[in-house]
Amino acid sequence: MELTFYKYQGTGNDFVMIDNRTKTFPKNNTDIIAKLCHRNFGVGADGLILLENDDTTDFRMVYYNADGNESTMCGNGGRCIVAFANKLGVINQKTTFTAIDGLHFAEFDNNIVKLQMIDVETVDLHEGYAFANTGSPHHVELVENIDKFDVFTNGRNIRNSVYGKAGSNINFVEQTNTDSFRVRTYERGVEDETLACGTGVTAVALAMHKLEKTKNNSVALQVEGGELSVTFDVNESGYNNIHLIGPATFVFKGTITI
Numbered sequence: 001m002e003l004t005f006y007k008y009q010g011t012g013n014d015f016v017m018i019d020n021r022t023k024t025f026p027k028n029n030t031d032i033i034a035k036l037c038h039r040n041f042g043v044g045a046d047g048l049i050l051l052e053n054d055d056t057t058d059f060r061m062v063y064y065n066a067d068g069n070e071s072t073m074c075g076n077g078g079r080c081i082v083a084f085a086n087k088l089g090v091i092n093q094k095t096t097f098t099a100i101d102g103l104h105f106a107e108f109d110n111n112i113v114k115l116q117m118i119d120v121e122t123v124d125l126h127e128g129y130a131f132a133n134t135g136s137p138h139h140v141e142l143v144e145n146i147d148k149f150d151v152f153t154n155g156r157n158i159r160n161s162v163y164g165k166a167g168s169n170i171n172f173v174e175q176t177n178t179d180s181f182r183v184r185t186y187e188r189g190v191e192d193e194t195l196a197c198g199t200g201v202t203a204v205a206l207a208m209h210k211l212e213k214t215k216n217n218s219v220a221l222q223v224e225g226g227e228l229s230v231t232f233d234v235n236e237s238g239y240n241n242i243h244l245i246g247p248a249t250f251v252f253k254g255t256i257t258i
Contacts, residue, residue, distance in 0.1 A: 012225020038085020
């Protein structure tokens with residue numbers, strides 16, 4: 001079977017994107033998905049995303065980690081699929097789409113995507129770290145000298161020892177200003193550090209506000225692949241009107257035999 005794919009990246013978080021509106025992609029074959037994401041034997045990506053028809057919104061997003069398993073929400077993937085839908089002519093500048101965690105609204109303008117994330121009722125504070133589910137589970141921990149921090153070893157240890165088989169994404173954070181932070185993330189499913197994580201920086205922004213490290217409701221997040229921003233409102237029910245904002249870039253289109 002010859003497969004047409006598109007490669008997108010959002011601040012270095014890269015994805016194989018496939019138009020599956022005809023329902024021809026073998027979506028239950030984890031081996032094929034993992035092979036396509038493999039950086040030596042396939043296209044290479046942090047994850048694979050299918051764009052499918054949806055009965056009530058513009059399209060449906062189906063996201064797979066690089067290990068081939070369907071996973072929870074991916075924020076940068078969500079931004080990239082909005083850019084992809086625009087390229088396919090499925091949407092113009094504004095859209096509503098369905099993902100595994102529910103409805104999302106987004107705006108696309110000159111390769112910048114503003115994606116509304118799910119509301120977050122609670123940010124749990126523990127000794128030495130915070131935890132929030134922003135569509136995917138995220139551990140958030142402040143560290144010093146983040147540039148030299150061993151993200152892979154420490155992230156893997158926390159992912160397995162604290163969160164077990166189900167795992168969690170692990171974010172390490174260093175404050176750089178009153179409303180800006182450096183973030184490095186170990187992602188489950190990829191089982192390595194990635195250049196960016198959208199749900200991760202969202203969790204970091206909320207956690208830093210909850211910890212009173214910032215009083216602003218617009219936070220700049222510097223990741224290995226560039227810069228993202230997160231805006232939000234706060235009320236008695238938690239955090240809402242949360243938006244993840246940053247670039248989503250088309251890299252190339254190709255075909256591969258699977």
